[in-house]
Amino acid sequence: MEGLTDMAPLIEVKDLAFQYSAHRGNVFQNVSFTVEKGEMLTLLGPNGAGKSTLLNCIAGLASPTEGSVKLNGEPVESYSTRRLAKHIGYVRQHIAVTYGYTVREYLVMGAAPRIGMFSTPKEEDYERVEEAIVDLELQKLADRTVSHLSGGERQRVAVARSIVQNPEVILFDEPTSALDFGNQIRVMRTCKQLVERGYAVVMTTHNPDQPILLGGRVAMLNADGTLAVGDAETTLTSERLSELYGTELHLVYVDEVDRVACVSSKL
């Protein structure tokens, strides 16, 4: 059994389908892909394609209508909330903060999966928070109130919280969609560095340039609810992207930055 678990991919999504209600039809169907340990996977798709729902299914926050999600060979439903959080970290689009918690107070909440119902954080949890602060260079933000931070700062704080959680895979739900250009690049750099350090990262985006920048694998969630998966270089083509977004898009090589970029035609 032990050997089998070792062989199993970190996350295995099989024939997944989801619908909110029968008369509205499936948001997506026949979605299958795997995520290996330490891998970067970008989920690309237009608005409303069901990217966030798909992430919620992986994180155990939504129940798929059909199909299964397995984590280390076991169905996610069989994990308790607490055990699941030891494997999966989830950085959501917005952190809704009702009260004036400081960044430090927020970060230590990442230790929640290791803390019992009637317990409080231990010394080592606070040490881990300090490490994460140094790690993500949050020293200047550490005593600020989370609700006073800008979108980009909040993203970084949420990433630090996942690091405190110490999972195997970190899910990012549209981490760049509310950020300015500089912060978008910074968040993607963080994602890449997380992968370099051994975390698997699954990130959703509607910007086709991002999977090119990030490398790794890409899963394109089409408007008809089906999925195409593969390496970013081979899977992303001008034709596919144009079809996906319903507008003319081109992949062109840009000399100055030595990479392919996705650009649209003239308006």
Next chain:
Amino acid sequence: MPGVASGLTYEGNASAATVLPNSPGTAEEVEAAFGRKVPAWVAVALVVMLLVLVGISYAIGRFAVPVNELVSGVLTHFFRPELIDPASAAYSVEAERIDRVIFNIRGPRILLVCLVGAALACAGASYQGMFKNPLVSPDILGSSAGASMGACLAMLLNLPGFYIQVFAFVGGLAAVSLAVLLNRLVKYDPTLGLVLGGILVSSLFSSGTSFIKLVADSQDQLPTIQFWLMGSFNRVDSDDLLLAVVPLVVGFVILMIMSWRLNVLSFGDDEARAMGVNTRSTRLLVIFASTMLASVSVAVAGIIGYVGLVVPHLARAIVGPNYKVLLPTSMFVGAAFLLIIDNIARVAFAVEIPIGILTAIVGVPFFVVIFRNQMRGWK
């Protein structure tokens, strides 16, 4: 599992230190307003403040016991019991009078006021965290409406005081259980569903209370019910204290040991679950403990509004939102707040005013001020 090793690097960290254009103060001001480290003097000040208030509560009103008499009376009670023993040769009528005021009349009342104030504040703070909503109060799930109807029913049946408490408690639990059940049946957003369930149940039980008032004897029962509903510590005695103290302490203990989790819960259901907190079981425990606190409070003293709403905000302004320190602070502030109000109710006029009326009069402007300041801190 990946460890925390080499540092992740960022360019352009300059933005990190700048304060948002819309934020009202500098980082230091915000930090000062929500001062994280709770200094020892705050804890000492809270305890001293409560003790001083207890002393004042003894010293004013009918059967006033000034501090010197209070101290000597307490000493007499424990070290010279012969003075208050009518069978003893040393018996003093005056000493016995003071002893009765301290331990049988004013004492239970002061202690109950403090306990109920702490209970309402503690339940309110917990609910505000659980529903991630600063406008929530302990009766949000219908516990007050349920407890009121239970107590009124006991009064209608002319049952003695003990049964009024039991009926109130059962009514409160029944109302909240019904709200939880409705939430399960509807399968809506778990937090919002609970609130909606609470509103429905509250109105249901309120009409029940109205019906009881309708059939109650208008000469005798109706005034009793009416006065009790307005809230008062006028008739509490040491029996009430003994009856209330156990469920209150159980509620306090449950919430205190869960206090850190309330922080995580205040980030909302999905976020808390993503952080590995079983929101369902945590929520049920918080609901159970808070209902216990709120129902027992209603059973003891009728409906006292605004304490559960206002006090947690005041406490948050003093020590910040971390429930580990917020809950005990709320309890102390709640006890002190209600003690002040109860003293006013006792001595301000020739006739004692129902405390529920006063908490509303004091609570509303108080709330406006605190809320205005706090909102600046959050957004």
